[in-house]
Structure formats: structure tokens, C-alpha cells
Amino acid sequence: MGANSSLLSPESTDGSSHPAKIQLGDIPESCVALVLSYLDPPEICKLARLNRAFRAASSADFIWDAKLPLNYHHLVEEYLMKNPSKLGKNEIYRRLTRPVRFDAGNKEFWLDKRTGGLCLSISCKALTITGIDDRRYWNFIPTDESRFHTIAYLQQIWWLEVEGDMDFSFPTGTYSLLFKLRLGRFTKRPNRWVSNHDDGVHGWDIKPVQFQLSTPDGQHVVSKCFLENKGIWEYHHVGDFVVDDSNVSTKIKFSLAQIDCTHTKGGLSVDSVLICPCNLVKDFKALL
Amino acid sequence: MIADEIVLSFPNITRVTMSKVLEYCNIHGAGADDETRAFDEQFVDVDQKTLFDLVLAAHDLKIKMLYDIVGERTGDMMKGKTPEEIRIIFNIGENSCVDDHPLQKELNPWAFE
Numbered sequence: 001m002g003a004n005s006s007l008l009s010p011e012s013t014d015g016s017s018h019p020a021k022i023q024l025g026d027i028p029e030s031c032v033a034l035v036l037s038y039l040d041p042p043e044i045c046k047l048a049r050l051n052r053a054f055r056a057a058s059s060a061d062f063i064w065d066a067k068l069p070l071n072y073h074h075l076v077e078e079y080l081m082k083n084p085s086k087l088g089k090n091e092i093y094r095r096l097t098r099p100v101r102f103d104a105g106n107k108e109f110w111l112d113k114r115t116g117g118l119c120l121s122i123s124c125k126a127l128t129i130t131g132i133d134d135r136r137y138w139n140f141i142p143t144d145e146s147r148f149h150t151i152a153y154l155q156q157i158w159w160l161e162v163e164g165d166m167d168f169s170f171p172t173g174t175y176s177l178l179f180k181l182r183l184g185r186f187t188k189r190p191n192r193w194v195s196n197h198d199d200g201v202h203g204w205d206i207k208p209v210q211f212q213l214s215t216p217d218g219q220h221v222v223s224k225c226f227l228e229n230k231g232i233w234e235y236h237h238v239g240d241f242v243v244d245d246s247n248v249s250t251k252i253k254f255s256l257a258q259i260d261c262t263h264t265k266g267g268l269s270v271d272s273v274l275i276c277p278c279n280l281v282k283d284f285k286a287l288l
Numbered sequence: 289m290i291a292d293e294i295v296l297s298f299p300n301i302t303r304v305t306m307s308k309v310l311e312y313c314n315i316h317g318a319g320a321d322d323e324t325r326a327f328d329e330q331f332v333d334v335d336q337k338t339l340f341d342l343v344l345a346a347h348d349l350k351i352k353m354l355y356d357i358v359g360e361r362t363g364d365m366m367k368g369k370t371p372e373e374i375r376i377i378f379n380i381g382e383n384s385c386v387d388d389h390p391l392q393k394e395l396n397p398w399a400f401e
Binding site: 027028031034036037041043048113 | 355364366367368370371375
């Protein structure tokens with residue numbers, strides 16, 4: 001390290017010291033990298049613009065290696081590209097924060113930029129919906145309100161059953177599973193008046209719907225709730241599950257059902273199922 | 289004639305900083321416990337200049353534990369601050385070289401989307 005006496009020289013006897021501005025070359029890159037490693041990725045990237053030393057330090061592999069999930073190598077090889085060893089860890093992190101589509105484009109996963117937590121979204125097209133082939137009951141409707149540009153809309157049915165499963169190598173952690181649903185065909189807008197009589201929403205206040213999720217290792221959650229609040233998308237929290245080992249894929253099954261055949265129900269929009277680290281649920285809900 | 293004492297010279301570390309480093313090493317000599325943790329908390333509760341001096345000293349002297357706690361504290365002090373605020377607080381100059389990175393303003397746009 002160069003001997004720049006301006007900052008590091010002994011302080012003058014009267015206690016005053018006015019160090020000249022630290023210039024590039026006085027800050028070992030590894031020092032800067034260590035300090036940056038305690039910040040979250042957006043902040044690291046912000047400070048990379050400070051000067052050349054910070055820019056170089058911000059791409060230090062060890063910083064990003066710690067931010068990536070333990071099984072990132074598997075995720076990249078399986079879903080992004082073979083042989084990612086040529087990419088810096090910074091670049092790998094960047095790529096994984098963009099949604100990675102798979103399964104014929106009906107599913108996607110990404111890392112949350114700030115925390116590195118893995119999030120996964122499953123389109124309604126990848127769900128098993130009873131009666132989906134009968135247009136009297138269900139229709140797929142194109143819309144920009146969905147990240148998959150399609151929602152499934154329920155006109156009317158006796159037997160509501162929407163099931164799905166996901167076999168994925170989740171990094172270790174606790175995850176929440178949520179259904180993104182809306183009562184009604186349209187989202188309420190401030191300047192649009194939607195008639196309460198024509199929107200087809202009915203039957204949800206008679207009996208609650210039931211959500212379930214389960215894993216092969218015996219985790220099982222059942223919850224019930226009445227669907228309310230017409231015209232807005234909501235994330236309905238089904239439950240949480242724990243992943244202990246990121247080297248083994250987790251197979252999770254989940255469902256939404258209301259099969260009480262004494263009444264019909266209808267006017268329900270189903271967008272997708274979201275799986276995310278449980279500490280990010282409030283962030284997703286805030287986005288709606 | 290063989291010298292009967294060894295002189296170590298660290299021209300880049302001030303007397304004040306070195307005495308703090310030695311204080312840290314003495315406290316931590318016996319291993320970590322509640323007392324050392326309490327000591328660490330007040331040890332890093334210093335002004336930015338002192339902290340930065342400690343980061344550089346710990347780096348040069350390769351004292352990992354000290355390096356980690358002062359590095360973490362410095363990182364904490366940077367959280368939530370703009371690059372300009374950090375320039376001022378830590379007395380960091382800009383790089384005024386002619387061949388500055390052409391994409392300086394567009395570094396890592398993904399993090400801000």
C-alpha cells in the first residue's frame with residue numbers, strides 16, 4: 001500500500017489535522033470490498049459509482065458469492081446456461097435477479113435484488129383447474145395485469161378446485177405460498193364505475209374457500225377464509241413451508257377449493273401462485 | 289552484534305491508531321465472551337476518521353477479527369447514504385483520470401430498476 005502521508009501521518013502536536021482527500025490508490029481494494037460486503041446489493045451498486053476503487057471493489061467475487069443462494073450453481077446450470085464458470089459472481093447475481101422463465105413459459109423464478117431470496121411464480125396455465133375446458137365455467141383471458149399476460153376467469157361453477165404442484169430446488173429457508181386472486185372480472189379503477197349487479201360475483205359469502213399446501217416430508221397446512229373485496233387483486237396466504245436442504249429438490253402440492261355443491265360460486269379471477277421467502281410477503285402485498 | 293530487541297516499523301499507521309489496535313488485541317487475547325462483545329460495541333463507536341484508520345491498520349496487520357468488526361461498522365455507517373454524503377463523511381476524492389469508465393453513470397442499472 002502506497003505511503004501517502006496526508007491522512008496517515010502522525011497527528012500534529014496541537015491535535016489538529018486536516019487530512020487531504022483520500023485519492024485512489026490509498027484505499028486498498030480489498031478494504032473497500034470488505035466494507036461493501038456488509039451492504040445490500042442495490043447499495044453496493046450505488047456506491048460502485050463513487051470512484052474507480054469502489055467500482056472495482058464492488059465486483060469482488062467474494063461479496064456476491066455471499067449474496068447468492070448456496071445452490072446458485074445448480075439454478076444457473078439447470079435454467080440459464082451450461083458452464084457458468086466464466087461469469088463473475090456479480091454478473092450471475094444480476095442475471096438471477098431477472099425472472100427466469102421455464103416450463104414452457106408458465107413459471108418463472110428470480111432472486112429478490114435486495115435480499116437474494118428466491119421467488120417463484122406459477123401461471124394459472126400451469127395449474128390444474130377442474131372444468132377448465134368448459135367455457136361455460138372457465139375462460140383464459142389475456143391481460144397486462146398478469147406477469148404471464150393471462151388470467152383464468154371463473155364464470156360460475158358448483159365445484160371449484162384449483163390445484164398445482166412445484167418440484168424445485170429451493171434454497172434453504174422458510175417460504176410462503178400465496179394465491180393471487182381477484183373477485184370480479186375487472187380491477188376497480190377510480191374513474192370507472194362497475195355495476196354491482198352485472199359483475200357475476202356471487203357465492204363467496206356462503207361458505208369459505210379452503211387452501212392447502214403439503215410437502216412429502218409431512219408439512220401440511222390447511223386454511224379457510226371468505227373471499228371479499230371485489231375488484232382488487234389480493235395475495236391470499238395459504239401457509240408456510242420450510243426447506244432444510246437446498247441440494248435436494250422440494251416437491252410441494254397446493255390447492256384452492258370450494259366444493260360445497262349446495263351453491264354455485266362465480267366471478268373469480270385467478271392469476272397465479274407465488275412462492276417467496278416469508279419475510280418478503282409484505283413487500284409483495286404492498287405492490288398490489 | 290546481535291540485537292536483543294526487534295523493531296517493527298509501520299510507517300502507515302499512526303501512534304494513536306496502533307495503540308487502539310493493541311488495546312483490541314489485548315482484550316481479545318483470551319477469546320470471545322460477553323465482556324469482549326461489550327468492548328467491541330464501544331470500540332467501534334468512534335468517529336469516521338478513526339474507524340477508517342482502523343480498517344486500514346487491520347488490513348495491513350492482517351488482524352481478521354478486528355478487520356471484520358471495523359469493516360462491518362463502516363458498512364453500517366454507509367447504509368442509506370448517497371455517494372455524495374459518503375464522499376464528504378469519509379473524505380473520498382473523485383477519480384479525475386481522463387480515461388474514466390465511459391459507462392460510469394450507467395453502472396449496474398439492473399439494481400435500480
